[in-house]
Every structure is written in structure tokens, then in C-alpha cells.
Amino acid sequence: MKATQAEKDKVWKRNEVESPCIQVCVIHKEERLCTGCLRSIDEITRWSRMEPDERSAIMDELPSRAPRLRKRRGGRAARTQG
Incomplete structure (x- = not known):
């Protein structure tokens, strides 16, 4: 049986x-986070099986993870201090 357009649209409006x-x-070597989406490997692999509330909690937390990947390694100041 062929799905109606309304049924097809319903799938995309969930x-x-x-x-x-x-x-x-x-994956960032030390932080073990994806540099693109900031999720851990475990979160990435389980994403499709997570409940919506767990996904929402992770999405809310992602912005706070970004600074972990932007730490400076010392730059010029570290090179000039001997």
C-alpha cells in the first residue's frame, strides 16, 4: 500500500x-569529542536510540563543551619564556 502525501509529511513534522x-x-585526541558537533563517541553511536529528553539534555550541554577544544597551547608567550 502506498503512503499518502499527508502520511509522508507527518514523518518529517515529528x-x-x-x-x-x-x-x-x-575526534579530538585529548578531549575525546567530535570537533564538529562536540558529542562524545558514545553519544554519537547511541544518538538514534536515545530518548528525546536525553538528546535535548545533550544538545543543551554542547555549547559549554566548545571551550574545551579551543584551549591555547601557549603561542608566542610560551615560546619566548625560557
């Missing part, structure tokens, strides 16, 4: 938390 993936999938 109230689900979307993935934060931006297709820059590189």
Missing part, C-alpha cells in the same frame, strides 16, 4: 531532536 552533526567528523 517533534524530535535533530542531530547536531555538521559532517566534520574528527
